[in-house]
Amino acid sequence: MSATKPVIETAREVLQTAHAAGATSADVVVVSQEAHAASVRLGEVESVELSRQKRLGLRCFRGHSSAIASTADFSASGLESFVRETVAMANVLPEDPDSGLPDATLLERNAPDLQLEDPGGFHIDGDGSITAARDCEEAAMGADPRIRNSEGATSSASASEIAYASSIGFEGHYRTTNHSLSVSPIAEENDAMQGDYWWDSARSREDLADPAEIGRIAAARTLRRLGARKLATTRAPVIFEAPIAASLLGHLAGAICGGALYRKLSFLQERLGEVIASPLVQITDEGRLPGGPASRPFDAEGLPTRSTTIVKDGRLESFLLDTYAGRKLGRPSTGSASRSIGDAPGASPTNFRLAPGLTPASDLITGISRGLLVTSLSGMGVNTITGDYSRGASGLWIEGGEIAYPVEEITIAGNLIDMFQSIDALGDDLRPRSGIAAPSLRIAEMTIAGS
């Protein structure tokens, strides 16, 4: 709010203080963010929110013992005692021989500009946001007389600056901006209500889809749920619509990250080099996609980010590792460390993509005599250590290669390895608007529980 010094300078000073307080090594991350959001419901402004925030995370080592702390108090005296107490905490902890900063020779020395910032700069446009949200909701509400209520439309914008410095000589910082627009209409027919939503997100406001287009898609997604029935329990082919397929890919992403692996919590433990999916499946993690929603020029330990082939023709080619998990597993880091401000670095995916196929998504139902197109999933029935999968679902029932009627209050169940191995078709509809993204995909058979 008041004029502040560049975040990288603060990071540098904190490192010096940590060293003076007795830390043998340390790293610091500083994130500052400015954000605005406006919501419109039934045509009226419902809420406007504005925020400014700055937080600092410090990790201190005393030999192989470490402690982590975060604060929002940037006063000189506040930071001084914060650093001292973090070092004191590290003194008390046992030694972990695998802990520590990465090898300095591996650090990124020339971080690229990944175009993560709106080239036009960041300006909060309160009236523009309200207009976009209003247009978006109006298009959804106007799409059909059965849409008479709404959870509203929200237009958000944020700008962040991320700085990272470590005592082995790394200093880097970058800025990102993000704009998003979403709407959640509600339709009613025969006294039964159904809601759904649609959204878009981009680095710059200009790249967002037309608000009316977002509204129309949300309306169509909501209307197609009206009149949903329950199914009788059965086994059948299941198509995951693209936004839902991304959640499946997310379970796989979690299972190949270092933290799950060295803790023995992954259903893909010891499967490196093995066929874990259908030969159709190609998965990459693209850390440096220009303007990508999850791109980063360096990772949370200062290592270069990269493109990593995860699955090639169904074979598991690589895990995603940070330095610590890499040491535990006897492998090098893949530059995949990320870090929430008050926690230790851990590997996580960036732009994690299942490559699209050639089949137009709408043709995936062709030839299915009876099957399920899943459009929404709920609940937490995924056991990531065994891969056992059972989640609540709703969607569209398919008969004779065509959409027959909407269904709800059912579950779909299987095992993630079996599910990935029995993918028999991929759609062409990858929508690269979120970090983890997948096209529509078809699984040969799953158990569907209903009445």
Added chain:
Amino acid sequence: MSTDDSKDSITAIDTRFGLDARQLEQTLGTALARKSDFADLYFELRESTHVGLEEGLVKRANVSISQGVGVRVLAEEKTGYAYSDEITPEALELAAASARTIAHGSSAERRIAVRTGIASPSHNLYPIDAKGVSRPLPDRIDLLQKIDKEARKFDSRICNVMANLAIEEKQILVTNSEGTHIADSQPLVRVNVSCVAESGGKRETGNAGAGGRFSIGFYLDEPEQAFRLARDAARQAIVNLDAEEAPAGEMKVVLGPGWPGVLLHEAVGHGLEGDFNRKKTSAFADRIGDRVASELCTVVDDGAMERRRGSLNMDDEGTPTGRTVLIEKGRLRGYLQDRLNARLMGVSPTGNGRRESFMHAPLPRMTNTFMLSGEDDPGDILRSVDNGIYAVSFGGGQVDITNGKFVFSAREAYRIEGGKVGAPLKGVTLIGNGPDALTRISRVGNDLALDEGIGVCGKDGQSVPVGVGLPTIRLDGMTVGGTRT
């Protein structure tokens, strides 16, 4: 940080931020554009500490200190909200000016009077003795190492133990344009143990946790309370090693006491929150007085229970907490309200206006939600089922407020055959319809238990601690989402 001693909360928060009544009056005056509007300031100071063990080693300790203020203006149905982690007169003025942009009205300054002394809530559900909420780090490290030993001792197939001690000390101050000027100091601790069992190439996990609004000293003084969790997590992991595939389809389901109360949280609790009912986006809208459960069911939300994780002396708008009857003998009686929705619906707030932090505006939220005991013997309830499922522990759930469909997933469940508990089952997900599910309850046990104190509820991106509770119940005809047809 952990060595901090004096915790006289009521003076601490305003002293720390250098706040005086004059400054608060000025900020509220800036926030308010019109006479009919309402404004509040929510100051928060929070320190959270986690110490974690895995692979037999306490590897890290994390401390997070956060502070900030949220300024809110309510004008009819509109909310203006601004927050900042900088608490200076300039930052407060800027936040207040931003929040008021919601109200289009005259720009006349309005005089607000803030009393000089800060009030305290009328009850104290979580008194803390002079030793404070925390304990020295070496003592906490020692307890974690003993938890690890206790879990591994349970069975040689336990190959990893993850244990965590979490302590949160939060101080809040709520000042509003209607004269409320009140502070609370809210402790929250939690112990979590997770075990991995490995045998013959199969691996499984087991989890147990407990906590509430008291000092972590409770577990250091009575380590058996923590060891019990260690053994339970290990036992669950071992049980799950032998779990069979669950059946798919509709069947009778018996839920054990305590944590399976997450059923109520998902099936009815969220659907009875005031905002969804004011906006008529809930499947329960306009249904007060209707039959929504079997007449064996009385469900309440009670934020005023001593030491409970979901309890609060006052909610995050300064309203005292209390008990709200949601369903009485099967009939829908009430909704959970915050100020905004209570005012717009013409009812009183129920002390359920909660927020994750100063970064969020309050929403109507649950506290401790549970069903009162019935009359049946729990053993009789199990014996009454010829073929069904007995679920005793759950991972989590989700609900679609609008169509009422909810789902929740068991972490420990068994087959019931001929009235007897049989083989453990994996992948038991239950799905149902909120306004219908509780009408299927045919037996209610006399063994109400609340969960151990580990619940987290998410809504609109905000997480808050909650409690649930349930006696043993029998539901006739729930869809079980297994794999076996």
